[in-house]
Amino acid sequence: AQTVTQSQPEMSVQEAETVTLSCTYDTSESDYYLFWYKQPPSRQMILVIRQEAYKQQNATENRFSVNFQKAAKSFSLKISDSQLGDAAMYFCAYRAAGTASKLTFGTGTRLQVTL
Amino acid sequence: GAVVSQHPSRVICKSGTSVKIECRSLDFQATTMFWYRQFPKQSLMLMATSNEGSKATYEQGVEKDKFLINHASLTLSTLTVTSAHPEDSSFYICSARPAGGNTGELFFGEGSRLTVL
Numbered sequence: 001a002q003t004v005t006q007s008q009p010e011m012s013v014q015e016a017e018t019v020t021l022s023c024t025y026d027t028s029e030s031d032y033y034l035f036w037y038k039q040p041p042s043r044q045m046i047l048v049i050r051q052e053a054y055k056q057q058n059a060t061e062n063r064f065s066v067n068f069q070k071a072a073k074s075f076s077l078k079i080s081d082s083q084l085g086d087a088a089m090y091f092c093a094y095r096a097a098g099t100a101s102k103l104t105f106g107t108g109t110r111l112q113v114t115l
Numbered sequence: 116g117a118v119v120s121q122h123p124s125r126v127i128c129k130s131g132t133s134v135k136i137e138c139r140s141l142d143f144q145a146t147t148m149f150w151y152r153q154f155p156k157q158s159l160m161l162m163a164t165s166n167e168g169s170k171a172t173y174e175q176g177v178e179k180d181k182f183l184i185n186h187a188s189l190t191l192s193t194l195t196v197t198s199a200h201p202e203d204s205s206f207y208i209c210s211a212r213p214a215g216g217n218t219g220e221l222f223f224g225e226g227s228r229l230t231v232l
Contacts (some may be wrong), residue, residue, distance in 0.1 A: 033219030043153075043206060045223035052219065091158060095219055100147050100166065103210065103221055105158045 002027045004094050006106035013082045014114050020067075021077045021109050023092030031097040034068065034075045039089040039108075048090070051075065079111075087113045117143050119211050121224030128199055129232055135195045136227045138209030144189035145211035149221065150182075153206040162207075165192040189214065199231045 003026045013019035025034070036048040051059045051068050058066050063080045079086055092106040118141040128134050138148055146167045151159040163184050164172040171184035181203075183195040192211075196203050206228050210221040 035220070043208075043226045043228075045159075045208065045210075047220060050218065050220060095221070097219065100164055100172075102149060102161050102164060104161070107158045 002029075002094050002096065002104050004092055004104050004106035006092055006109050008109045009107070010110045010112070012112040012114060013079070013086075015082055015084060017082055018078060018080045019082055019111065021079075021090055021092075021111070023075045023077070023106055025073050025075065025092070025094045027073070027094065027096070029096045033095045033097065034066075035093040035095070035103070036064070036066070036075075036077045037091045037093060037105075038086075039091060041088075045091075049077065082113050084113050084115075087111055117211075117213055117222040119209065119222045119224040121209055121227050123227060124225055125228045125230075127230045127232065130200050131198055133195055133197045134199055134229060135193055136207055136209075136229075138192045138194070138211070138224050140190045140211045140213075140222070143211075143213040143222075145192075146189065146214045148186060148192040148209055148211045150184060150192075150194050151208045151210070153208060153226075155206075159208060162194075196229065199229070201231045204229055204231045 005024045032053045034051045038046045038048050049061045065078045067076045089108045091108045095103045120139045122137045148165040150162045153159045162177045165184045165186040167186045173179045186192040208226040209224045
């Protein structure tokens with residue numbers, strides 16, 4: 001069974017600084033997707049960034065980038081120039097390729113952004 | 116972008132009653148929808164996979180007679196919590212995968228907070 005592990009229950013970063021959130025996963029599949037979702041107090045799940053396993057290049061979305069290490073099964077999220085609006089729960093998620101494949105979430109990391 | 120709407124966003128009911136939550140994909144067709152449950156300060160736990168025109172697939176430990184799922188059309192899935200009890204109080208979230216989509220991405224509804232008195 002696939003598992004996703006986030007070892008940092010809480011993280012804190014100062015505004016304008018950089019923070020990295022860790023995520024590791026376990027799978028026997030070769031074709032899959034990895035995601036980082038943000039859940040603010042409104043509870044709406046917001047996709048931050050997506051990575052296809054077959055792509056060697058790390059995905060980037062503006063201030064958000066990932067360090068995808070397929071052999072190590074590691075998928076960390078780097079947030080640059082942190083903003084107050086980045087404060088939220090961040091969930092790492094895994095999904096095998098396939099129409100009905102489910103999304104498996106990690107336990108989440110609560111990010112605080114301080115002035 | 117793809118939009119998924121959930122209704123109601125909040126519902127309070129008495130113990131023993133049944134509650135229906137709707138999940139609609141507004142601008143795409145979804146052959147597969149997923150229902151999650153989230154307790155306070157915890158992650159999302161998959162309850163079941165809803166397949167259009169067929170029976171839902173439930174995760175281990177989820178009572179299928181307690182949580183009835185219907186996916187009668189390509190844009191609507193419903194979750195009915197039957198004979199609700201206080202321990203069923205939780206945040207329920209649905210997600211949908213666009214038919215023919217190739218990005219692997221799922222789109223989430225806004226969630227429904229159920230409180231059983």
